[in-house]
Amino acid sequence: MEVLLNGTLILSREGYITDYDEHSLSAEHLKCFRIGKNVVSVHCHQTGGGQFIDVGLTYQAKAER
Secondary structure, rough: OOEOOOOEEEEEEOOOOOOOOOOOOOOOHHOOOOOOOEEEEEOOOOOOOOOOOHHHHHHOOOOOO
């Protein structure tokens, strides 16, 4: 599967899993976000094992210092 943010590949994985898995974005990938609307694209081609994909984004603000 591949996840793209505004046309930039931000995550790529092979195989399948049966539970949710969290991934943090690198500083370089965080720069792909735009003010206003953003486009998230997901491509999945699975011929064995799990046959669906569920994708979500979560934002967690840094604590005030």
